[in-house]
Amino acid sequence: MSDDLTTPQAQNEAELAFEGALRPKSLGEFVGQSKVRGQLQLLLTAARIQERTADHILLAGPPGLGKTTLAMIVATESDRPLRMSSGPAIQHAGDLAAVLSSLVPGEVLFIDEIHRMARSAEEMLYLAMEDFRIDIMVGKGAGATSIPLDLAPFTLVGATTRSGLLPNPLRDRFGFTAHLEFYSDDELEKVLDRAAGMLELDIDREALAEIAGRSRGTPRIANRLLRRVRDYALVHTGRAHLAAVRAALELYDVDELGLDRLDRAVMQTVLTRFDGGPVGLSTLAVSVGEEAETIESVVEPFLVRIGLISRTPRGRVATARAWRHFGLEPSRPTGGAQQALFTDDL
Template identity: 65%
Template sequence: MTGGVPEGPGDDRWGSDGGWDDGSLDATARVVDADSSEEERRIEAALRPRRLTDFPGQQRVRDQLGLVLEAARRRQAPPDHVLLSGPPGLGKTTLAMIIAAELEQPIRITSGPAIQHAGDLAAVLSSMSEGEVLFLDEIHRMSRPAEEMLYLAMEDFRVDVIVGKGPGATAIPLELPPFTVVGATTRSGLLPAPLRDRFGFTGHLDFYSTEDLVKILTRNATLLEIEADPAGVEQIASRSRGTPRIANRLLRRVRDWAQVHGRHVVDLPAAEAALDLFDVDARGLDRLDRAVLEALCQRFGGGPVGLSTLAVAVGEEPDTVETVAEPFLVREGFMVRTPRGRAASPLAWQHLGLTPPQGSPGAGAGSQDTLPLSGDVGRFSG
């Protein structure tokens, strides 16, 4: 074993699933969605940029992170711990792997839900090598005991291993070599302040512009050996919610449609036909998004309506509506969150081709003044 990375079955810490027995993974065993096929995993790994200069978009974060890494290289010391926040699919995991590649160090990958006890984290930390990168995905979901152990490990590079129980318990300090923690979170507000303050650099990833997504799709089409027309690529990018993960998924679905229909070029007609088949409209709304808007407008007169009631109307869990559909609908101006619940905007009525009833929140001439807004926008009930 070299550099703290398990070399395979010959290493007694290497698990049967291609990772470490403590539950963490090497970068080559990156876990994606549970229902992803082996082919999907291979494609996702192949499409990831491997250097910071190849990472598209996120110019401010990329420049800041490049400065941090270059300074660390010149000092010949591990860089400060890095926290990456932002919605899913924007490249937090890819940046973590790029950090390790730029530092020429191995990377260990685990997640907050996998670390439910302090002992789980101690097992990971005790096997770290000097300079290694520890990537903690969904770090806000770690258990409180593990968080408290991580405080000490990040600041003083040691952990206290408790031996025994009760009055006879003894804390044995275990010194750790310097390493770098890269945390990723979709909900940075849930991180305790003491943990958040221990990260020397915090980068927030924003949604991508259509131009940046076109660059990503053009590059990935070449890697996947897909012949793509610029107009077709732009159509896919414009319907991808500003998210590279969604853009790559739609690119593969359009490719599938083109191949099945004997059209081996991803052009504009192929992109439009395929995306319509998969219920992705011209504004990027999918089936769930439209179901939420239709329920708001047709069943509840534009709202306001509580989240739980809205979720029942579309046959989904409240968490699904709140975390999957709502952020995009609010960001694009189709829906607003008010103290009394969710309400449809004039844009939602217009997009569905409906006429709002008189007196409804969307009945005005497209003005935001007609919405049930107040100084408490952002807080909501239900």
């Protein structure tokens, strides 16, 4: 069989290898989140000195900030094996029992989107995290019996984008909760510089800054945009200078604030169809043809964070900055004819 690196299979394998290589292998390599890194370093070092498993860790924050990477680093720096799962995959207590009972001593169990676990599994996890044992029910009705099963000591690393959905008894059993913050442009430039080196991409410093400024404070988005710039340079210019970066991002509908097609559709709807708002969530979702959950969890947080819309008791309202960014003039200082409408579905 040919080992030609130009074959599609070889290229796909190279892309997967690149994705894995992008992830830092230690806290020292990890860019950004300096406070969280310091806290984790202390926690892991103390556990190593005492020769015990580290406390359970909850990583909370928006998608793309490095929660999975940090979980891998916890396992690496603890010199422990890592088991990975996700909340949606654990829909019964039996699913969780099968995972917990197969853990080896000291193993790190990572559960992504832990807030989406089934309630029965969450309740089983309470006892497992605290006493390293679970109770398995055998039989039904009056003849049902509970069989205790001891577990090997383990460290649970949970990741969530919606920490408010975690029940208090589960949240309180984590020994340390890390709240990940969005990255600054300078931090994103460091992330991009490292990735560009791994891609062997010739890119200007101002071009890196341009990508960082459009990456919404999120390393995952920054790396994705860098790869699209790499593709554009490969096809058109041969080098990723500033003009090439701007042309590539314009082609992929990413503007200077980092707004994409859906972001702009939402803003244009609020500004033009509803005259700046207020407008309720479900009405807005129907107007742009998207699910309300997508608008609320994916689009709206960024628009609120950069000050293009605000949430009021009456609905979503465009700010003065939004009118300026889209080059429009408000017909009135606040919501108009629709102000009394569309406010019952916030």
